[in-house]
Amino acid sequence: MRNPSALLLINIAQLLTLRHPPQAQGPRRGPALKELGIIEDAAVLCLGGKIVSIGKTKDALRDPWLKKNRKKVLEINCEGQVVLPGFVDSHTHPVFVSPRLVDFEKRISGASYEEIAEAGGGIRSSLAGVRRAGKSLLAEKVLDALHEMAELGTTTVEAKSGYGLSVESELKSLEAIRTAAARWPGTVVSTLLGAHVVPAEFRGRSQKYVELVCNEMVPQAAKRKLAQFVDVFTERGAFSAQETEQVFAAAEKHGLGVRAHVCQLSQTALQTLLRFDPASFDHMDHVSDDDITELSRRDAVATLVPGANYFLGLDCYPPARKLIDAGVPVALATDYNPGSSPTASMPFVMSLACTHLKMSPAEAITASTINGAWALRLADRKGSIEPGKDADLAVFEAADYREIPYWFASNRCAFAVLNGTLVASGGSGELG
Numbered sequence: 001m002r003n004p005s006a007l008l009l010i011n012i013a014q015l016l017t018l019r020h021p022p023q024a025q026g027p028r029r030g031p032a033l034k035e036l037g038i039i040e041d042a043a044v045l046c047l048g049g050k051i052v053s054i055g056k057t058k059d060a061l062r063d064p065w066l067k068k069n070r071k072k073v074l075e076i077n078c079e080g081q082v083v084l085p086g087f088v089d090s091h092t093h094p095v096f097v098s099p100r101l102v103d104f105e106k107r108i109s110g111a112s113y114e115e116i117a118e119a120g121g122g123i124r125s126s127l128a129g130v131r132r133a134g135k136s137l138l139a140e141k142v143l144d145a146l147h148e149m150a151e152l153g154t155t156t157v158e159a160k161s162g163y164g165l166s167v168e169s170e171l172k173s174l175e176a177i178r179t180a181a182a183r184w185p186g187t188v189v190s191t192l193l194g195a196h197v198v199p200a201e202f203r204g205r206s207q208k209y210v211e212l213v214c215n216e217m218v219p220q221a222a223k224r225k226l227a228q229f230v231d232v233f234t235e236r237g238a239f240s241a242q243e244t245e246q247v248f249a250a251a252e253k254h255g256l257g258v259r260a261h262v263c264q265l266s267q268t269a270l271q272t273l274l275r276f277d278p279a280s281f282d283h284m285d286h287v288s289d290d291d292i293t294e295l296s297r298r299d300a301v302a303t304l305v306p307g308a309n310y311f312l313g314l315d316c317y318p319p320a321r322k323l324i325d326a327g328v329p330v331a332l333a334t335d336y337n338p339g340s341s342p343t344a345s346m347p348f349v350m351s352l353a354c355t356h357l358k359m360s361p362a363e364a365i366t367a368s369t370i371n372g373a374w375a376l377r378l379a380d381r382k383g384s385i386e387p388g389k390d391a392d393l394a395v396f397e398a399a400d401y402r403e404i405p406y407w408f409a410s411n412r413c414a415f416a417v418l419n420g421t422l423v424a425s426g427g428s429g430e431l432g
């Protein structure tokens with residue numbers, strides 16, 4: 001890891017700026033998803049963790065300030081490389097202790113995600129480990145995931161609690177996220193997912209558990225500034241739309257933003273949730289046509305997580321083409337978690353988006369950068385390479401950006417820049 005105060009990347013084969021196209025407002029939708037703002041033979045200058053200028057290499061090298069200060073600047077030759085905004089992974093569940101290998105084998109033998117959950121596996125089987133663990137062990141687990149993500153080009157991560165499901169263990173999980181975030185150079189956004197499922201001790205008393213989330217978890221997380229968002233798993237076997245509204249109302253009362261897991265396994269009408277102005281609806285596999293029309297008029301982002309469909313071995317994938325063609329802003333995320341999507345790789349998710357969701361490579365890149373930033377309400381700082389924004393960059397061994405989703409399941413990220421700090425991939429420690 002290196003943290004130079006001045007950093008200059010030169011001779012970049014393709015710089016994908018994702019700069020704001022004229023006339024476009026809010027998250028990218030429709031044809032604007034394809035506009036990458038490419039500069040060839042490009043340079044980027046970063047100072048004090050911010051991007052200060054972008055352009056052609058020859059123009060950058062003529063800059064009078066640079067001529068005078070060149071010795072103080074860490075210069076990296078990016079010949080034969082693509083530079084793009086660091087990925088914004090806007091949906092992850094990193095606070096867990098163990099992988100769920102029994103569930104994995106049961107699914108291979110034909111059991112479904114819901115059948116496994118009903119038989120005592122699934123989300124509830126991750127609770128014991130988290131409840132038993134100390135905060136420092138959980139923070140180590142989160143930090144390991146963040147490091148792996150950075151090696152794959154991710155520079156901003158949304159991290160949810162959701163495997164504690166008691167006041168104490170949910171707050172402990174959020175504290176672990178905070179501890180890990182302080183030791184990682186990237187940016188972390190925390191989300192309270194106390195309403196992930198009803199824990200066994202509240203079986204048959206889900207309303208009582210919702211009250212615990214609303215009256216204890218949300219107010220304490222807000223008071224201690226441990227979360228920016230509140231999430232709910234709105235699904236049969238988890239929480240109803242009505243219960244989701246209760247949790248959202250508590251979040252609103254305490255000044256926290258909202259987002260929800262919806263339409264993953266079955267359809268939920270989203271209309272009643274829209275009054276809470278959610279930043280994002282995630283999964284969306286079974287979203288209705290009426291809701292697609294409604295969302296095309298709004299800035300709530302549809303965050304698609306096809307890693308979960310892949311890992312659960314489903315035939316059905318989220319209807320990305322329908323959403324994009326209708327004008328709904330779409331983001332992509334890993335959904336990193338031990339049950340449905342144990343991957344930290346945004347490039348792999350982008351590859352799935354191309355092959356299974358029929359998104360073009362350009363659409364997949366926009367969905368993984370600037371629209372991820374919109375889904376976290378961070379688009380003023382993240383998701384594009386423009387002067388004034390945070391110095392968050394991913395540098396790939398590729399002459400053409402389409403290679404990023406093309407070479408699937410391998411890591412071609414050479415290094416990433418996270419708020420101005422350089423992190424090499426593959427543990428080589430060598431840069432440039």
Ligand code: NIG
Nearest residue numbers: 123233308335337338339340
């Ligand atoms: O996004 N659907 C709910 N939550 C996670 C899965 C969590 C788990 O199985 O541990 C998801 O897929």
Ligand code: FE
Nearest residue numbers: 091093261335
């Ligand atoms: Fe999830």
